[in-house]
Amino acid sequence: MDKRKNSARFEKLSVCDRTVQRAFRCVGEYIGGWPKISVLIAVVVLAVSLVGFRSFRMHENLKSGYTDDTAPSIQEHKAVQWFFRNRTDNVLPGEPYYMAIFARAKDGGSVMNASHFNEVKDYYDYVVNQMNITHGNETYKYNQLCGIFCNFNSALWKLMAARKSYNIELQYPVTHVMGLAVNVGRYFFDISTDENGDMTGAATIAVYFHLFQNSSVYQEVLKKWEMAAYRYMKSTNYTYIDLTLHGANVLNAEVMRGGKTVGPLYVIGLALTLVFVMICMILTAWMHKQLDCSKPLVALLAVVCPILAAVTSIGFILLIGFHVNMLMIISPFLVLAIGIGVDDAFLLVNSWIRLSCFAEMQTRSKAERLGLVLGEVGPSITVTSLTNFFGFALGCVAPVPEIRLFCATVALAMLLDLFYQLMLFTPSLVLLSRCENKVIHRNATPETRRIADILNYILGRYCHFIVSWYSKIVALILIALYLAGAIVGIREMEVGMDGRSLLPPDSQSKTGLDIMIQTVGPTYQGLLLIVKNPPDFTDAVQYREFKKVVEAFETAPRSIGNETTQTWMKDYKRFLNPGPDLFDVMMGVTVPPMVESENETIDFSDFKIFLGTDPYTAWKNGIRYHEINGTVYIDEMLVMTGYCNVTSLGDKARLLEQWRETANRFPQYGLRPWDPDSQISDVILNVQPVTERTILITLVTMAVIFIPFIPNMVTVICATASVASVCAGVVGYLHWWGAVLDPVTMVSVIMTVGLSVDYAAHFGYHYHRTSMLDETPCSSKTQRLFASFQVRFIAFE
Secondary structure, eight states, rough: OOHHHHHHHHHSOOOHHHHHHHHHHHHHHHHHHHHHHHHHHHHHHHHHHHGGGGOOEEOOOTTSSOTTTHHHHHHHHHHHHHHSSSTOOOOOEEEEEEEEEEETTSSSOOSSSHHHHHHHHHHHHHHIIIIIIITTEEOOGGGTTTTGGGTTHHHHHHHHHHHHHOOOOOOOSSEEEEEEEEEEGGTTTEEOTTTSSSSEEEEEEEEEEEEEEEEHHHHHHHHHHHHHHHHHHHHHSSSSSSEEEEEEHHHHHHHHHHHTTHHHHHHHHHHHHHHHHHHHHHHHHHHOOOOTHHHHHHHHHHHHHEEEEEEHHHHHHHHHOEEEEHHHHTTHHHHHHHHHHHHHHHHHHHHHHHTTTTTGGGGGGGHHHHHHHHHHHHHHHHHHHHHHHHHHGGGGSSHHHHHOOOOHHHHHHHHHHHHHIIIIIIIHHHHHHGHHHHHEEEEEEEEHHHHHHHHHHHHHHHHHHHHHHHHHHHHHHHHHHHHHHHHHHHHOOOOOOOOGSSOOOOOHHHHHHHHHHIIIIOOOHHHHHHHSOOTTTTSSSHHHHHOOOOHHHHHHHHHHHHOOOHHHHHHHHHSSSSOHHHHHHHHOOOOOOOOTTTTTTOOGGGGHHHSSTTTGGGGTTTTEEETTTTTTEEEEEEEEEEOOOOOOOOHHHHHHHHHHHHTTGGGOOOOOEEOTTHHHHHHHHHHHHHHHHHHHHHHHHHHHHHHSSSSSSHHHHHHHHHHHHHHHHHHHHHHHHTBBBBBHHHHHHHHHHHHHHHHHHHHHHHHHHHHSSSSSSTTTTTHHHHHHHHHHHHHOO
């Protein structure tokens, strides 16, 4: 290596390149001159971050934190809380709680059989009225917590009792008995009917638990109660039925268990990575006659540094008061950190070993040698780290809190990976250099020369192929086919969420989700509509206009129809004009249809009697009203109706969007549709725009970061286009693989930007740099490609 030749090459660099290279040389010489201090600094940073794990907190809820603060579900959530507020002091209730029990016959028959249904009722009675939950010094039962929702399933129990005692027939989806219309569609699924339309059986029955968690104590008690109900269900062997519990706490616990099952896979992947790195580094050292006892330790450090970066980033996030969320656990961001960190280590070690072959290095200090290494590869490893850092950092502008936290953690990991590469890995190269072979092997042995010649021949032929005209035709054809498949996949990509992919294979929660998706959703999906500004029902015009609102929901796509609609107006009219009593029902008297006139109004004279008469007392919790001089005015009310053909969470999200659009057509009534999964639905609805926006921001950021390191717009455009094509391919071909675009997939797609920028940045930087370092100004493209590959891979001069 000739100093004058190097000086001439250095002068050919642009001012920007010379400045960057000079800066990295200075950094390398400083670190190489004080390696122990550098390692000490890295250890101190790691130790400080580990303090954060003392306050480790895991955010397990998949519903909260994954929507925009201004998302419609937030307003709907507040609306339902306000409706069920305490009437005395207007204190809002806590978070809504929802759980369901599904029962199926073991013999595949009907759960409506007395022996089967009795086991369902026995389980319900035990977990509601008998099972004790201890929290602190207090003992609780579910019936002490449910409040106004304790009778949520009373219609089912009364109906089945009447069926057993009086042998009445049930009609689907609504059964009329004793003047009451009971919506059996929400309880019975996979039904069978006779020629008269009467139900003869149901393969699945659902029992629901719903209330508001009015304090943190209630939340903890309900969590313990749900887990206890789950354990009791698992430990009890029923003769006729199989029970499945579908609840948020059990589901979260199962997701966490599924996350833990991934741990061994991470360990296996880490072990394979370590073996691969060791083999590559040992082969590199052997071919350069620099194989010594330090190389396995160098390989270990190459893998450890990115792991330390991931651990340190989480530690600092915890230290400043944030928590760890599910995305950090179930997403492969640790693999991203390892992939980029190990790649940087390869570049550093390859350059370090190559320089050791030159006689000139024997007269230079280790600090100068490290300066030359960082001057050569420092800019390229920095550009990949900074592009990823700024790309993910800009992801923090996403409106979703948990996505912001995830992006911040990964961005910090990218920056810390560069920190550990410079402050721990490179000084370790200096400290371990005492083990290096001191003999200079400028000329390789015949064996290594032969291997090098083969590798260089293959690389040379490949470079010749790349610059040939026929390779351009092949590339255009392949890229066209690749992008065609990607574009079609992107256009057909389904947006949704399938929680089953997060669960371990033996989880009963998979069965619960299967029932929700394959049985409940296709048959009955309930809508709870909050009416904040009801009309004046004594005014015929206003009442008639409001009927159009209800009709709009009843005639919308996927609606079952007005049969499943439940309003206090319908029941009040039944109360005033009762249908057949129980004896009439037994004798087969049919229910006369309700007749509605064009100028109909509501007379509230018997309204208070109506609310005090069983079974209509349930409407006390479905209406808010006040009186002025004996006249009743409805302040707020609920409307319930049913839909069908909902076969996925994506379908439910689109259905919720349809409800919102219908509600927005009637702004004067202040309509708020509500569903227990509305927050998840908003997550699903936001996945696509958030993914597109985050990828676009990241690509633009990377292009901007490229410019100082690669001051050539053609190279910058090509590198950015390469990254964009990889992102398009990942999204598009995930569709052909059967995946859906959900939050986990979204995070993985965003992370592909970080992985794919690596090669584009390194090759772009070195290809641009070779045009200024080549000895002849008219150096061919083949030579420039060959020189760029020499920096990336094992090659000999």
